[in-house]
Amino acid sequence: MNDNSQTLSCVMIPVGGRQLLLPNVSIAEVVDYASNDPSAGAPDWLAGRLDWRGLDLPVISYDAANGGTLAIPGENRGRIVVLNTISNNNHKKLRFMALITQGIPSQVRITEEQIKQLEGENGPADLMQVDVDGEAAWIPNLDYLESLASELPG
Numbered sequence: 210m211n212d213n214s215q216t217l218s219c220v221m222i223p224v225g226g227r228q229l230l231l232p233n234v235s236i237a238e239v240v241d242y243a244s245n246d247p248s249a250g251a252p253d254w255l256a257g258r259l260d261w262r263g264l265d266l267p268v269i270s271y272d273a274a275n276g277g278t279l280a281i282p283g284e285n286r287g288r289i290v291v292l293n294t295i296s297n298n299n300h301k302k303l304r305f306m307a308l309i310t311q312g313i314p315s316q317v318r319i320t321e322e323q324i325k326q327l328e329g330e331n332g333p334a335d336l337m338q339v340d341v342d343g344e345a346a347w348i349p350n351l352d353y354l355e356s357l358a359s360e361l362p363g
Contacts, residue, residue, distance in 0.1 A: 216318045221346060222290055223312035225272040225280045230317075230339060230346040235292055237305055239314055242287035244268045244307075253279060254357060256309045261291055267358045268307045271349065274357060275332035282311050290314060294355050306358045317341070 220236055222229040244257030254274035259266045268289055273279040281287070288310045294303050319341055327338040327345065336350040 216320050219317050219319055220290075220314045221317055221341075222308065222310050222314045224308070225277060225311055228344070228346045229271065229308075229349050230341060231292075231349065233316070235295070235351070237291040237293050240289050240291065242282055242289055242309065244289065244309070252357070252361075255361070256281065259289055259291075259307050261305070261307070264305060266291065266305055266307045267361055268309055269354055269358060270309050271334055271354075274354060275334040277332075280311065282309065286312055288313055292351070295351055303355060303359050306355060308354075 218233040244259045247255040247257050254270050256268040256270045259268050270279040290308045323342050325340045329338045336348045
């Protein structure tokens with residue numbers, strides 16, 4: 210059997226009521242949920258700050274950044290996904306950012322045939338909605354999330 214299809218290693222990340230789909234290479238690390246509460250006057254999407262490898266990272270609530278409400282995960286359920294930033298404009302200032310999850314991310318390998326773009330209403334943090342083998346997922350707009358995080362002082 211000659212299989213020329215290429216697979217991409219990805220991660221499905223559970224957030225409030227949906228799953229995000231990101232390639233493995235965009236993720237630096239997944240850590241247990243632990244963050245400092247945001248300071249008074251912080252943006253609605255800021256779930257807190259994470260001390261990670263000596264860096265002070267903003268922890269973003271994808272749901273709140275997308276126009277929803279901030280949801281802190283239940284006990285032993287949530288994780289924080291540390292993401293590599295991609296923007297040339299902000300990379301020197303912000304090399305990493307973090308997303309709060311509502312469960313444990315899972316690995317998935319996909320081929321081009323397994324993924325189809327879906328039509329639908331996207332929020333500002335959504336790049337697009339896709340179907341992955343019958344399961345809906347959203348590809349996040351990382352440029353938008355980075356622009357939010359880069360506006361923070363410090």
